[in-house]
Amino acid sequence: MAGRKRKTPLKVSPARLKEKRDNPHSPEMEERRLFIQDDPQLRLGEEFFNQPCLSLARALLGKVLVRRDEDGNELRGRIVETEAYPGGEDKASHSAGGKRTERNTAMYMKPGTIYVFPIYGILLCMNVSSEGEGAAVLLRALEPLQGQTLMRRLRAARRREGAPQLKDKDLSNGPAKLCQALHILRCFDRRDLASDPDVWLEREPDANPAEPHDIVSAPRVGIESHGEWAKKPWRFYLRGNPCVSVVNKDAERQYASSTDNVPHV
DNA sequence: ATCGGGATTGCCT
DNA sequence: GGCAATCCCGATG
Numbered sequence: 001m002a003g004r005k006r007k008t009p010l011k012v013s014p015a016r017l018k019e020k021r022d023n024p025h026s027p028e029m030e031e032r033r034l035f036i037q038d039d040p041q042l043r044l045g046e047e048f049f050n051q052p053c054l055s056l057a058r059a060l061l062g063k064v065l066v067r068r069d070e071d072g073n074e075l076r077g078r079i080v081e082t083e084a085y086p087g088g089e090d091k092a093s094h095s096a097g098g099k100r101t102e103r104n105t106a107m108y109m110k111p112g113t114i115y116v117f118p119i120y121g122i123l124l125c126m127n128v129s130s131e132g133e134g135a136a137v138l139l140r141a142l143e144p145l146q147g148q149t150l151m152r153r154l155r156a157a158r159r160r161e162g163a164p165q166l167k168d169k170d171l172s173n174g175p176a177k178l179c180q181a182l183h184i185l186r187c188f189d190r191r192d193l194a195s196d197p198d199v200w201l202e203r204e205p206d207a208n209p210a211e212p213h214d215i216v217s218a219p220r221v222g223i224e225s226h227g228e229w230a231k232k233p234w235r236f237y238l239r240g241n242p243c244v245s246v247v248n249k250d251a252e253r254q255y256a257s258s259t260d261n262v263p264h265v
Numbered sequence: 266a267t268c269g270g271g272a273t274t275g276c277c278t
Numbered sequence: 279g280g281c282a283a284t285c286c287c288g289a290t291g
Binding site for chain 1: 270271272273274275276
């Protein structure tokens with residue numbers, strides 16, 4: 001497929017965009033989808049992943065995770081929420097204290113390596129290794145961009161028969177949900193995002209450097225038992241995005257916007 | 266060989 | 279908001 005480029009970015013007010021996102025069949029969403037094409041220029045290479053854990057966790061926000069299945073269908077979701085697990089002293093990390101096991105091997109592999117681990121029996125979570133010994137970033141939520149119909153089918157497998165259809169924003173708003181929606185499997189563990197044919201990352205097709213992301217940083221979720229480490233504000237998400245799994249109002253009050261989290265008043 | 270717990274989800278009240 | 283589901287992994291004996 002030839003890489004068709006959009007001439008002018010789609011301009012929609014945030015409130016309007018939120019409304020549109022909830023409707024997968026709105027003209028805006030259809031148009032957005034049409035402009036998404038397989039374009040090698042967009043794929044992120046190994047240099048992108050080679051940065052410190054917290055830095056990578058922020059840099060991943062807005063990037064597009066792409067999954068190409070065996071029939072050539074491409075599923076796309078924009079990363080809207082991540083968590084950093086730098087390892088070392090961090091008790092919440094699978095690599096705490098430099099611990100190495102069969103399961104967490106991928107955390108020690110080169111930046112850009114995928115770490116997939118099973119949780120609660122049936123579910124999976126996906127991480128991306130960063131620079132640093134045993135450091136990785138957990139992907140927690142995506143905003144579906146392409147392939148919503150297939151995502152809905154993949155997600156329906158675990159749900160009660162006759163349950164109402166999932167809204168777009170509920171397809172991948174959680175770490176295990178995004179693995180289901182993009183058909184990320186256990187066998188993807190230890191694969192390289194920079195070179196794998198089935199899964200990769202792309203830049204935002206119409207990112208505007210003049211408008212940096214409004215990033216909220218908050219404590220990570222689901223690790224309350226790890227004392228002081230549970231308080232570190234190492235979860236990052238795009239403020240106001242409807243696909244974020246858990247909104248932290250305290251964190252949003254405490255910090256003004258932007259990419260640097262300068263305390264506000 | 267056994268045992269305890271987990272970076273969650275979905276359904277029920 | 280509560281709570282069961284579900285099983286693999288890693289630690290321990």
